[in-house]
Amino acid sequence: MIAALNGAFDDISKAVRLHRVWVALAHEDIGDQHRRTTLGPLWMLVNYFAFVGTFVFVFVTKDASDPSYIAYVAIGMLVWFYLTETITMSVSLFQREASFIQGTTLPLFVYVMRLTMQCIIRAGYSLAGCVLILLLAGYGINSNWLLSLLGLLLIVVATPALVTVFAFLGAFFPDSEFIVGNLMRVGMFLTPVFWVYSGQEGVQKYAYHWNPFTYFLEGVREPITAGIFPTHALTVTGYVCLGVWALALLLLGLYRKRIVFLI
């Protein structure tokens, strides 16, 4: 156990020393994805607007300009897209990096940070879009935004751990790539991304209370839409974060030398 943790911290500290590698590679990745397009990474912004726009048009029927629902969906989509993208890309991370893993001695955490970095850069575009929507919907910038930032920060802190856990899952059980992909697609409907929970019984109740993603979302959303400090959401997010990090360190410590034989 101690040895495992030592191994994990060794891997992580080596990766931190190589921070230039993953920063450079993440930029290359983003560049490659959009190399031959005219709009480039702005496509991510377009994508985000299209989604939020669709949901606002479809679900706001009576009162088409309800600003609180627009903000609700805009922030919900921002966080949900970030989480889905990160998780689905994590599951196939080690397979995608196979040639590097089998040809260099870079610590595994370098690949984790490379993906983390890439997801954060991509989310930056959606974030810009989200802020724009909030301003257009009439939400002035105020101190509540700082509380939201706290929620975002927790999500960012959890990201490398989430990536690690799902990347190991994908390496040990290749089938999980498809299971996780499907679950995340269904998950959008089981998480209060675009529907509002107001005390209903049944599936929605469980989907709201027993879904860790709910708290990731609410921690960012509540300060702006409800103007409250999201104590409960942030506490749960914090615990989930700790748990995932513990699992990630354990996996990294115990199995990082095995990955090269599995992919």
Added chain:
Amino acid sequence: MTSIKLNNVSLVYRLFEKLTLSAPGRRRSALGGNISKSGTKQVVQALDDVSFELKAGDRLGLVGPNGAGKTTLLKVLYGIYQPSGGTISIAGKVDALFNISIGFRPEATGRRNIVLRGLISGWTLAEIEEKMEEIIDFSELGDFIDLPFKAYSQGMAARLAFAAATALEPEILLMDEWIGAGDASFQEKAKRRMDELAEKAGIIVLASHDESLIQRVCTKKMTLRAGRVESLT
């Protein structure tokens, strides 16, 4: 002091058997390690009880038929694979040239690729900047250096890879079948660079099927067969 020491190193690859309905008929092969089964898994014994020692200035040529375990041994030396048994001790900064395309991004220019390759090997940006011109000169790529890597021929890629890997004077250099792609003049140049490296008390391990290359470059020769050391001279 640069040195490599291996004691009874062995390595097995475990393969997960896929569900299949076809009959399990097996043919013996003269190549490769030994295939056997343990539980539901197939295992290949790629290295079996390998021991040897190299000191500063040694240049070892690795030979043996396809599947003898040469690449596997180099990857164990580099630290990509942890051996399943035995011990390894290595003193010195190791760099390796396996597959030429590893660590190169097809869309990025040669120049950018040198930077990436350098960062991956743990160089600082200042070191990379300092060595950049020398690498470009040595590879003789000229203006091609600012074209994307995917536009290079195999020999050009090999030149870039070799120039970059040897630029920072690694103490131990591992090479796998890379040189065939370079033309005669480049091979000559590469040999001189390897001589220099060995004179500076470095160690070179080179796996190749080209006997004459091994003869020209190496001072020792090790023959592997089915994962075992057949001879070491």
